[in-house]
Amino acid sequence: MDTAQTNHWQTLWINIHLATMTDGGKSYGAIEEGALAVSEGKISWLGKAKNLPVFDKRRVQVIDGQGQWLTPGLIDCHTHLVYGGNRANEFEMRLQGKSYQEISQAGGGIVSTVKATRAASEAELLASALPRLMALHQEGVTSLEVKSGYGLDTITEIKMLKVASELAKKLPVTIKRTFLGAHALPIEYTDQADAYIDLVCDEMIPKIAVAQLADAVDVFCEGIGFDLKQTERIFAAAQSNGLSIKVHAEQLSNLGGTELAAKYQALSSDHLEFLSVDGIKAMAKADMTAVLLPGAFYFLRETQLPPINALRQAGVAIAIATDVNPGSSPICSLQLMLNMACTLFKLTPAEAIAGVTCHGAKALGLSASKGQLKVGFDADLACWRIKQPAELCYQFGVNPLSSLFKAGLQVI
Numbered sequence: 240m241d242t243a244q245t246n247h248w249q250t251l252w253i254n255i256h257l258a259t260m261t262d263g264g265k266s267y268g269a270i271e272e273g274a275l276a277v278s279e280g281k282i283s284w285l286g287k288a289k290n291l292p293v294f295d296k297r298r299v300q301v302i303d304g305q306g307q308w309l310t311p312g313l314i315d316c317h318t319h320l321v322y323g324g325n326r327a328n329e330f331e332m333r334l335q336g337k338s339y340q341e342i343s344q345a346g347g348g349i350v351s352t353v354k355a356t357r358a359a360s361e362a363e364l365l366a367s368a369l370p371r372l373m374a375l376h377q378e379g380v381t382s383l384e385v386k387s388g389y390g391l392d393t394i395t396e397i398k399m400l401k402v403a404s405e406l407a408k409k410l411p412v413t414i415k416r417t418f419l420g421a422h423a424l425p426i427e428y429t430d431q432a433d434a435y436i437d438l439v440c441d442e443m444i445p446k447i448a449v450a451q452l453a454d455a456v457d458v459f460c461e462g463i464g465f466d467l468k469q470t471e472r473i474f475a476a477a478q479s480n481g482l483s484i485k486v487h488a489e490q491l492s493n494l495g496g497t498e499l500a501a502k503y504q505a506l507s508s509d510h511l512e513f514l515s516v517d518g519i520k521a522m523a524k525a526d527m528t529a530v531l532l533p534g535a536f537y538f539l540r541e542t543q544l545p546p547i548n549a550l551r552q553a554g555v556a557i558a559i560a561t562d563v564n565p566g567s568s569p570i571c572s573l574q575l576m577l578n579m580a581c582t583l584f585k586l587t588p589a590e591a592i593a594g595v596t597c598h599g600a601k602a603l604g605l606s607a608s609k610g611q612l613k614v615g616f617d618a619d620l621a622c623w624r625i626k627q628p629a630e631l632c633y634q635f636g637v638n639p640l641s642s643l644f645k646a647g648l649q650v651i
């Protein structure tokens with residue numbers, strides 16, 4: 240028996256169906272009755288079981304997939320997972336009919352999260368973020384993004400990014416950290432937005448870049464956030480400090496933040512309910528990913544749908560994420576987002592699953608190693624107790640994850 244080409248295999252999945260997600264969401268890239276081999280944390284062979292090369296059964300650990308489905312480990316490419324306190328109080332006040340002003344006088348809104356985040360120690364922030372991360376992980380998430388943006392001063396922004404780094408040591412997940420200093424204007428800078436942007440560009444970004452605390456920089460470009468000029472200053476500072484760029488844009492109005500981000504070769508533009516035709520063209524040309532956030536759409540009871548058909552026709556990759564945050568999406572479930580992407584945004588199940596695998600990876604600059612079942616890619620694998628991939632989007636509330644592997648090692 241010649242086992243030269245399989246001698247390095249460590250584990251081999253047999254009796255398994257594969258949703259490779261190598262087709263950009265047009266299909267599942269399914270290989271039914273497949274097999275998949277792993278060596279040194281990477282996928283080293285996959286295909287139809289009947290085409291399996293000869294292997295030495297004494298050297299390889301064989302996993303019987305029992306006819307289940309294997310997908311890439313899920314990727315949540317937009318979260319604000321680290322924050323102090325919560326906003327249940329404000330949620331309740333709103334439902335009791337209190338006005339925006341009354342809520343704000345009671346210290347509600349983002350100001351309350353900033354206050355709680357500044358007051359919390361690194362250990363406290365870590366302890367409060369861990370259950371949220373655990374919830375995502377138990378649903379199959381192996382990679383995610385975590386943003387700062389509730390400190391709005393140098394010390395607290397750095398503290399949040401350090402907590403994001405620590406989280407990756409507590410659970411077997413890959414974490415990409417994004418600096419979102421321009422999330423909102425801190426009260427001490429009321430009516431001095433440009434001065435705050437000076438602080439972000441001249442102090443925060445260089446310090447964070449030198450300490451290697453972030454992979455990307457994000458801006459809330461919106462009427463109630465920062466304008467185009469301020470946004471561009473931040474993009475320029477990110478670029479000159481060697482950091483990737485992302486943007487929260489076109490959520491409540493069409494300001495053109497997406498087109499500006501395209502000029503700076505941003506990885507993604509996120510939200511996009513009010514994205515224009517020109518914005519879509521710019522995204523397609525710059526090969527940016529459109530990150531849609533159905534949880535925020537639902538929680539805020541928005542009615543303007545993102546231009547999904549136009550994005551689809553322009554060939555823009557669409558990712559789906561939880562946007563976990565205390566104000567507009569306190570929802571730690573990527574499985575629920577799969578359901579909402581289909582029910583609220585009318586994505587097909589294949590598009591929705593692509594949104595949390597291959598396209599989620601693209602939004603984080605990880606598309607060369609994660610988000611697809613492909614030879615040479617990281618063996619981040621989720622095994623599901625389902626008969627067909629659409630079940631991941633169709634049903635919610637019964638977690639069908641049966642096992643989870645990170646770089647080839649079983650973690651659930």
Ligand SMILES: [Zn+2]
Pocket residue numbers: 317319487562564
């Ligand atoms: Zn967000």
